[in-house]
Amino acid sequence: MPDAASIRFRPRIERVGDAALILTLGDEVAPAVNDLVHRVVAELAAPAAAVAGLAAPVPAYASVLVPFDPDVLPEEAARATIVAAVSRALDGPLLPPGTLVEIPVRYGGRDGPDLAEVADRTGHSEVDVVALHAGREYRVFLVGFAPGFPYLGVLPGELELPRRATPRVRVPAGSVAIAGRQTGIYPFATPGGWHLIGRTDAILWDTRREPPALLVPGARVRFVPA
Amino acid sequence: MLEVVDPGLLLTLQDRGRPGYAHLGIPPSGAADVWGLAVANLLAGAPAGAPAAEATLGGLEIIVRETCLITLGGADLGAERDDGLALATGAAHRLPGGSRIRLTGSRLGLRAYLGLAGGIVADRVLGSAATYTPATIGGMDGRALRAGDLLTPVRRGDLAGAGLSWPSGVAPHPTTDAGPIRFVPGPDLRDLDPVVVDALAAATWRIGRASDRMGLRLEGPALPAGREIVSHALVPGAIQLPSDGQPVVVLADGPTVGGYPVLGVVPRAEMPRLGQLRPGDAVRFRAQDADRARAAWRAQQARLASAGAALAADALWLSLADLAGA
Numbered sequence: 204m205p206d207a208a209s210i211r212f213r214p215r216i217e218r219v220g221d222a223a224l225i226l227t228l229g230d231e232v233a234p235a236v237n238d239l240v241h242r243v244v245a246e247l248a249a250p251a252a253a254v255a256g257l258a259a260p261v262p263a264y265a266s267v268l269v270p271f272d273p274d275v276l277p278e279e280a281a282r283a284t285i286v287a288a289v290s291r292a293l294d295g296p297l298l299p300p301g302t303l304v305e306i307p308v309r310y311g312g313r314d315g316p317d318l319a320e321v322a323d324r325t326g327h328s329e330v331d332v333v334a335l336h337a338g339r340e341y342r343v344f345l346v347g348f349a350p351g352f353p354y355l356g357v358l359p360g361e362l363e364l365p366r367r368a369t370p371r372v373r374v375p376a377g378s379v380a381i382a383g384r385q386t387g388i389y390p391f392a393t394p395g396g397w398h399l400i401g402r403t404d405a406i407l408w409d410t411r412r413e414p415p416a417l418l419v420p421g422a423r424v425r426f427v428p429a
Numbered sequence: 430m431l432e433v434v435d436p437g438l439l440l441t442l443q444d445r446g447r448p449g450y451a452h453l454g455i456p457p458s459g460a461a462d463v464w465g466l467a468v469a470n471l472l473a474g475a476p477a478g479a480p481a482a483e484a485t486l487g488g489l490e491i492i493v494r495e496t497c498l499i500t501l502g503g504a505d506l507g508a509e510r511d512d513g514l515a516l517a518t519g520a521a522h523r524l525p526g527g528s529r530i531r532l533t534g535s536r537l538g539l540r541a542y543l544g545l546a547g548g549i550v551a552d553r554v555l556g557s558a559a560t561y562t563p564a565t566i567g568g569m570d571g572r573a574l575r576a577g578d579l580l581t582p583v584r585r586g587d588l589a590g591a592g593l594s595w596p597s598g599v600a601p602h603p604t605t606d607a608g609p610i611r612f613v614p615g616p617d618l619r620d621l622d623p624v625v626v627d628a629l630a631a632a633t634w635r636i637g638r639a640s641d642r643m644g645l646r647l648e649g650p651a652l653p654a655g656r657e658i659v660s661h662a663l664v665p666g667a668i669q670l671p672s673d674g675q676p677v678v679v680l681a682d683g684p685t686v687g688g689y690p691v692l693g694v695v696p697r698a699e700m701p702r703l704g705q706l707r708p709g710d711a712v713r714f715r716a717q718d719a720d721r722a723r724a725a726w727r728a729q730q731a732r733l734a735s736a737g738a739a740l741a742a743d744a745l746w747l748s749l750a751d752l753a754g755a
Binding site for chain 1: 448449450451452453454455554555563564566613615616658659660661662664666667684685686691694695696697698719722723726727
């Protein structure tokens with residue numbers, strides 16, 4: 204995993220239709236790049252930096268989508284605002300570590316129907332798979348796919364598997380899953396192609412809560428075997 | 430007040446949408462054709478983006494429980510009263526209690542908007558009444574409408590707009606040019622074969638059957654697929670190119686993040702036209718400069734504003750005539 208010192212940032216800004224720009228900071232999934240993504244988002248969202256015509260930025264692994272209203276803020280001004288936010292983010296202090304959220308998980312059995320297969324295909328025992336999965340702290344790189352679905356990384360290389368060849372039509376809500384170097388939690392029963400290794404009772408999405416998502420970009424997560 | 434007898438293919442409450450929550454995985458949702466929504470609402474004396482009922486194709490059947498004003502916008506889905514009287518799109522109709530309305534089907538377009546005086550009463554979640562069924566939020570308990578559901582006007586008993594129709598001086602369609610759907614190229618052209626922009630514009634595409642409020646699947650000649658990219662945020666209108674070379678266009682309920690390269694984005698002024706494409710329809714695309722796209726959007730908003738002003742004046746005349754008659 205590259206660290207901050209070895210990452211070369213090559214920021215670029217491109218048009219997304221007629222009312223958004225996207226800032227891309229790199230072409231890899233790396234905590235250092237994602238750190239900068241969240242710092243840029245914090246700069247753009249800071250009340251002191253509020254710019255009329257700029258809407259809520261949308262972070263991903265290595266990019267920030269910035270919707271704007273060209274009738275209020277000309278594109279050139281929107282670009283300048285983003286460039287200024289990047290430069291403040293690069294110069295500014297690191298973000299304080301995100302809130303640590305513990306997620307209790309029942310691994311295996313009916314709650315994690317793919318645990319045995321994951322163990323088999325990675326050459327580990329089921330106990331080792333659980334220890335590897337629960338043995339480190341993850342970061343929420345982004346939230347997407349479904350409301351409140353966190354893309355968590357980085358999964359230990361020992362557990363890296365491609366997605367299932369055929370996605371399931373229905374993955375139960377609360378399923379804890381892995382794919383590639385990522386792990387995630389399904390907030391709702393949805394179709395899904397990741398490997399299901401456990402399940403949690405944590406409520407990932409509740410519109411009566413502010414924010415409704417339990418895990419927001421930048422938060423830290425630890426899985427605790429229940 | 431109306432009662433749903435049969436919702437048809439899909440009936441949901443939608444408004445202008447719920448932007449600003451994509452970072453939490455929430456798409457904007459809202460009417461697939463916001464122009465059609467605005468037509469229904471302005472005729473009903475409601476703000477252009479107020480909640481209305483979005484009906485899909487045909488089959489909708491409704492019974493009027495209490496005399497009310499009903500307006501129609503969007504596609505002409507052949508609305509008629511049980512006595513055979515056709516109900517025009519782009520007009521406000523006074524319907525007496527007990528009458529029934531049904532949508533007999535469409536010759537052109539996919540979605541009709543049914544407005545009630547002042548808008549329709551709906552659940553608001555995160556600032557919007559738009560229904561987003563995957564997360565069961567907005568509209569009516571976050572779900573599609575079904576038989577027995579009641580639609581209540583915000584201004585119950587207000588019949589003042591009966592007889593209004595879309596101002597003749599304002600074009601009834603979102604764009605004055607019915608040619609190819611415009612798209613602004615990018616942002617992922619560096620991950621794609623540069624020929625894809627011209628290849629998209631050169632072909633005639635058919636709308637796939639698996640299309641819905643999340644996205645339109647385009648069927649046609651396979652475009653050269655790009656490489657998978659590090660997933661980034663998407664907006665409605667984004668034209669994604671998966672590995673099979675068949676583009677998928679993101680609509681109002683579509684994913685907020687995607688890992689396929691985006692070769693172009695349909696601008697705001699053209700989105701209402703996308704929302705009216707039916708499975709099987711043929712469609713063409715043409716690249717457009719972002720500045721022209723913005724000018725088209727401004728022109729569209731100006732037409733809505735002048736229609737709104739003309740309708741407000743017409744409504745005032747109607748109510749004065751009513752007073753004079755009484």
